[in-house]
Amino acid sequence: MLNKVRPALGRVLTPVGRTVARTGVSPNAITIIGTAGVLAGALGFFPRGEFFWGVLVITAFVLFDMLDGAVARVTGKISKWGAFLDSTMDRVADAAIFSGVMIGLYRDGQEQLAGVALYCLVAGVVVSYAKARAEGLGYTCNVGIAERAERLIVILVATGLDGLGVPYVLTVALWVLAVLSTVTVGQRFATVRAQALADTETRPAAPAPSPSPKAERPRERPSENASENAARDVRKAARRDGAKRAKGGGGRRKWHVRKLDSASEPRP
Structure with missing residues (x-):
């Protein structure tokens, strides 16, 4: 005062x-x-x-x-x-x-x-x-x-x-x-x-922190892994189908060969 x-x-x-x-x-x-x-x-x-x-x-x-x-x-x-x-x-x-x-x-x-x-x-x-x-x-x-x-x-x-x-x-x-x-x-x-x-x-509010690259990677990896897994599954399925077709055709050829072999043999 x-x-x-x-x-x-x-x-x-x-x-x-x-x-x-x-x-x-x-x-x-x-x-x-x-x-x-x-x-x-x-x-x-x-x-x-x-x-x-x-x-x-x-x-x-x-x-x-x-x-x-x-x-x-x-x-x-x-x-x-x-x-x-x-x-x-x-x-x-x-x-x-x-x-x-x-x-x-x-x-x-x-x-x-x-x-x-x-x-x-x-x-x-x-x-x-x-x-x-x-x-x-x-x-x-x-x-x-x-x-x-x-x-x-x-x-x-x-x-x-x-x-x-x-x-x-x-x-x-x-x-x-x-x-x-x-x-x-x-x-x-x-x-x-x-x-x-x-x-x-x-006082102005502090800006929100931008996501770091390390935080983004875990979100990107699942999608990349999923696409890679899907492509791998498609390739495996194609190989299995090809193997089955190849295996089936080989069996028939062997069967015909055996028939021809048995027919060509002289009878006793």
Whole structure:
């Protein structure tokens, strides 16, 4: 939802990015320093129950981390490695924030609420992974009512107010985040599924495979064998008939020869 204000935020951060770029700090260095500060604030203050001071430290380094994109645009150092590093460090920072809150609540004896914080951590990872995986497959997945910016604002504001003594604010915020993160996961699943189904319907059907010569030969052989067998049978029958006729004629000739022989013999 807050992605719509990013162009305006970029225009505001560009002058600050020019000032920071003059110091010679690279965008990747800003990303690493910002993540290290978030880790220090989340894991150094939250587990001890010092939520307010932890939020102050985290907020300062989150704002500093937002300058990496502005510095990259000003200096022309936009790269795929920088984008990969920034996205990965964002996941590390989110995990540190929710883990620190979870540990602080568990030590305070609020085991159930600590479990809700753990669920928010896992759901946030799934939300981010679903978008990254969809974009890797060539789909768009810029949907959801609880993206990273919304989740970060809600948890930091609620944790800071809890550190100031406002009751139930952190409990309500964690339950709301759990529900909103679940809805966001469902939205991204539905969006990617719709694109995948549309892609399948528009894809042309694969042509039927043509029969191979090996598959045709068994069908040709029976007909050839049948014609050859028929011709062979005709030849055999002709030979048998010829043999019978020849045999019959030879017998009659022998019979006449015997008659002539017996007639020519002198009588006693």
